[in-house]
Amino acid sequence: EIVLTQSPGTLSLSPGERATLSCRASQTVTLLAWYQQKPGQAPRLLIYGASTRAAGIPDRFSGSGSGTEFTLTISRLEPEDYAVYYCHQHGRSPPFGGGTKVEIK
Amino acid sequence: EVQLVQSGGGLVQPGGSLRLSCAASGFTLSSYWMYWVRQVPGKGLVWVSYINNDGGDTKYADSVKGRFTISRDNARDTLYLQMSDLRAEDMGVYYCSRGAFFHALDVWGQGTTVTVSS
Numbered sequence: 445e446i447v448l449t450q451s452p453g454t455l456s457l458s459p460g461e462r463a464t465l466s467c468r469a470s471q472t473v474t475l476l477a478w479y480q481q482k483p484g485q486a487p488r489l490l491i492y493g494a495s496t497r498a499a500g501i502p503d504r505f506s507g508s509g510s511g512t513e514f515t516l517t518i519s520r521l522e523p524e525d526y527a528v529y530y531c532h533q534h535g536r537s538p539p540f541g542g543g544t545k546v547e548i549k
Numbered sequence: 550e551v552q553l554v555q556s557g558g559g560l561v562q563p564g565g566s567l568r569l570s571c572a573a574s575g576f577t578l579s580s581y582w583m584y585w586v587r588q589v590p591g592k593g594l595v596w597v598s599y600i601n602n603d604g605g606d607t608k609y610a611d612s613v614k615g616r617f618t619i620s621r622d623n624a625r626d627t628l629y630l631q632m633s634d635l636r637a638e639d640m641g642v643y644y645c646s647r648g649a650f651f652h653a654l655d656v657w658g659q660g661t662t663v664t665v666s667s
Contacts, residue, residue: 475651475652475653477653477654479594479654481594486644486657486658486659486660487594487644487654487657488657489653489654489655492650492651492653492655493650493651493653496650498650498653498655530593530594532594532653532654534648534650534651534652534653534654535651535652538584538596538652538654539596540586540593540594540595540596541593542593543593543594
């Protein structure tokens with residue numbers, strides 16, 4: 445069973461700064477997605493297939509990586525970007541990572 | 550508007566049963582695999598179950614196998630999760646979700662809370 449490990453657990457950054465979130469898989473992953481979740485809300489798909497932005501997602505969000513190492517980058521943090529982010533091996537038995545919280549510094 | 554509207558959930562005693570429903574609108578349910586995902590408040594997301602387009606292929610997390618049953622009524626555009634023999638560790642917010650783009654979860658229900666307590 446694939447395990448996804450996200451780091452860091454919490455990222456404290458100021459608006460306008462660049463955020464780099466990591467997701468490491470215990471085995472090779474071919475399909476990797478990223479979700480954003482705000483308190484009291486359902487998750488929102490940001491990225492699928494490691495690097496394809498979902499519909500309506502701003503281009504400040506980008507995904508990269510392959511194999512076992514993946515990254516979500518937010519180029520310049522906006523106030524609405526402070527949230528928890530989850531990576532996810534999308535497929536038939538999809539494990540999720542533990543999440544990274546991006547908080548205001 | 551494409552959306553999933555959930556119902557069901559609530560408070561149930563240990564060993565009890567609940568049925569969650571997830572009604573699709575704005576799209577044809579039969580075109581998509583569907584998923585249930587659980588989240589304990591303050592914790593991460595955990596996959597619970599999936600079902601393929603016609604209901605012929607289902608899978609469950611080990612923790613719910615034999616106790617939960619996922620099903621769908623494509624004619625009614627509705628997904629279900631029948632939960633039985635409920636335990637404290639089943640508590641949380643349950644989300645239904647649509648699998649698209651090789652099963653990335655692109656549409657989510659609003660979530661429904663399951664509480665197991667005597």
